[in-house]
Amino acid sequence: MTPEVLIIGYGNPLRGDDGAGWRAVERLREGTRDGEFGLVAVRQLTPELAEAVSRASLVLFLDAREGGTPGKVWCERVNPRQSPPGAFSHHAGPAALLAAAAAWYGRAPAGMVLSVSGESFAFREGLSLPVEAALAELVERTRNIAGKALSRRSAPCHKIKRSE
Amino acid sequence: MARQRIVIDPVTRIEGHSKITLHLDEEGRVQEAYFHVTQFRGFEKFCEGRPFYEMPSLMARICGICPVSHLIASAKACDAILAVRIPEPAAKLRRILNLAQIVQSHALSFFYLSSPDLLLGMDADPATRNIFGVMQSHPELARDGVRLRQFGQQIIEWLGGKRIHPAWVVPGGVNERLSVERRDQILATIPGALAIAQRTLDWFKNTMEQFREEIRTFANFPSLFLGLVNRRGGLEHYDGNLRFLDSTGKIVADQVNPDTYADAIAEFVNPWSYLKTTYYKPLGYPDGIYRVGPLARLNLINGCGTERADQEWAEFRQLERGAVLSSFYFHYARLIEILYGIEKMEQLLNDPEILSSHVRAFARPNNREGIGVAEAPRGTLIHHYKVDEQGLVTWANLVIATGHNNSAMNRGVLQVARHFVHGHQLSEGMLNRVEAVIRAFDPCLSCSTHAAGVPALEIELRAADGTLLDQVRR
Numbered sequence: 001m002t003p004e005v006l007i008i009g010y011g012n013p014l015r016g017d018d019g020a021g022w023r024a025v026e027r028l029r030e031g032t033r034d035g036e037f038g039l040v041a042v043r044q045l046t047p048e049l050a051e052a053v054s055r056a057s058l059v060l061f062l063d064a065r066e067g068g069t070p071g072k073v074w075c076e077r078v079n080p081r082q083s084p085p086g087a088f089s090h091h092a093g094p095a096a097l098l099a100a101a102a103a104w105y106g107r108a109p110a111g112m113v114l115s116v117s118g119e120s121f122a123f124r125e126g127l128s129l130p131v132e133a134a135l136a137e138l139v140e141r142t143r144n145i146a147g148k149a150l151s152r153r154s155a156p157c158h159k160i161k162r163s164e
Numbered sequence: 165m166a167r168q169r170i171v172i173d174p175v176t177r178i179e180g181h182s183k184i185t186l187h188l189d190e191e192g193r194v195q196e197a198y199f200h201v202t203q204f205r206g207f208e209k210f211c212e213g214r215p216f217y218e219m220p221s222l223m224a225r226i227c228g229i230c231p232v233s234h235l236i237a238s239a240k241a242c243d244a245i246l247a248v249r250i251p252e253p254a255a256k257l258r259r260i261l262n263l264a265q266i267v268q269s270h271a272l273s274f275f276y277l278s279s280p281d282l283l284l285g286m287d288a289d290p291a292t293r294n295i296f297g298v299m300q301s302h303p304e305l306a307r308d309g310v311r312l313r314q315f316g317q318q319i320i321e322w323l324g325g326k327r328i329h330p331a332w333v334v335p336g337g338v339n340e341r342l343s344v345e346r347r348d349q350i351l352a353t354i355p356g357a358l359a360i361a362q363r364t365l366d367w368f369k370n371t372m373e374q375f376r377e378e379i380r381t382f383a384n385f386p387s388l389f390l391g392l393v394n395r396r397g398g399l400e401h402y403d404g405n406l407r408f409l410d411s412t413g414k415i416v417a418d419q420v421n422p423d424t425y426a427d428a429i430a431e432f433v434n435p436w437s438y439l440k441t442t443y444y445k446p447l448g449y450p451d452g453i454y455r456v457g458p459l460a461r462l463n464l465i466n467g468c469g470t471e472r473a474d475q476e477w478a479e480f481r482q483l484e485r486g487a488v489l490s491s492f493y494f495h496y497a498r499l500i501e502i503l504y505g506i507e508k509m510e511q512l513l514n515d516p517e518i519l520s521s522h523v524r525a526f527a528r529p530n531n532r533e534g535i536g537v538a539e540a541p542r543g544t545l546i547h548h549y550k551v552d553e554q555g556l557v558t559w560a561n562l563v564i565a566t567g568h569n570n571s572a573m574n575r576g577v578l579q580v581a582r583h584f585v586h587g588h589q590l591s592e593g594m595l596n597r598v599e600a601v602i603r604a605f606d607p608c609l610s611c612s613t614h615a616a617g618v619p620a621l622e623i624e625l626r627a628a629d630g631t632l633l634d635q636v637r638r
Contacts, residue, residue: 043328047295048317050310051311051314070617092219096296103300103303104299104303104306104310105307
């Protein structure tokens, strides 16, 4: 059974700061009770995640982003939206995954993207200093949002009629 | 009018990066066509100097779609270097992993990459001719595709520890036995997967009639076929020997020991592609051109060995008196193999021996050379290594399914281009059919060249003197 709040960290830990989402999930695992949140770390968002996404009330996507001051943490709502042509054969964005959950399983949860501006996405393991320093904030904000959603037990959700 | 050239660069919805050039004559008719693989990786070279026991994990990194195939062929080559016969339960567990890989890869090819052409039409707007379009128009089928891929990936994760690049297969066997709980967990998912496979096959068979023109023109020509068969000539993906079949259905060579592959298969490189080309040596080039993969396998076997797949195979064989020649039927064969893979996994999991704890043989290197052959989703995969006295790799040769199919793909592009591409008017549907013939083979260029980039489509129309006459991008 998928917990009500699903946290998906994604990125490539072999491409420097691109692994920030992955690392944030590892940190969250350390301080999370079993079953409190759903925690998933993946290199890419793929269509296979849509079913688990559709069962959650809130999905938090943890990612790195280009642009902005390295280490700055961003928090944005995301709504279901189709990707541009050619996308989704191997990977998808958060909006596309929410759209897939709606189209295939009749239900798209609320979604938020928490991201941190990266400094370097070169081939290397480990995060840059500013992103490493920002990881605590990313984890804390994620935990706060997830905790509030659980305490409300009624996170907003886009209910969509399943087409036959 | 001057001779012209059309370039499709890169080809989309395939694994890897490539382009197609079409050369037109003075009247605008297609005269020549080339499928160029534009990426280069070179795994054969940079593994030199590595200890042989690292090879399975290293070679699995060739591909993110079919790492299991490389893992298995590589481990088999290492078994040969150790000179061990691995325990039977280990061979059965490797078989299950390989079949799970074939199911998930075939599901990716059929549902994610090719179903947009089949469901939305070759002439549909490219803005919607993708899995998203399928998601909107046929959510049930898209959902089935996702579930089937998930099924295969989940089994890989349960057995190998992770979905991509599992390390469970090692020289000498596998590194952990299968538990009762895990076996039961996998068995519980079989009925759902079987239902999806059967439903999709039934739908596809009813739909094929709409694609008469594609069936007639998609790489539909006589060629040889190559694949592994078991001792009874049945479908084989893990072990067995090689069989070559001609277009009339006559066996040309049978039970060829894979260790002697170099006597049967010649390799060469064209100056316009990084992808190696192969042919059947005794017939020379181009008479020895052959195809591998699901279409070849179903053409050359005497039967599948599972109930439902055998029924479907019998129906498939009714398509032609000799071998089934149209490469459009790769899709059909892929679906039958999905069905077979699920049934066969169930058979293997219900064998009590599958729970044995005897899953690995240990030895020091006893041979300086090892060859491992298995059937990958896309066809016969050969790993061949030589090592020094310390067991360090001194030489490696990989013969990949997509390389075996290279000549047939080129010939297929020429055939479909001659039929659908006419002169100076470049239409989307026309060019998509040229791409779709390549897609039917499901080539994996990351595997076969041993890249990074953003897929896009670029078509250039050039005069004989190189002048750019027209250009389309998407």
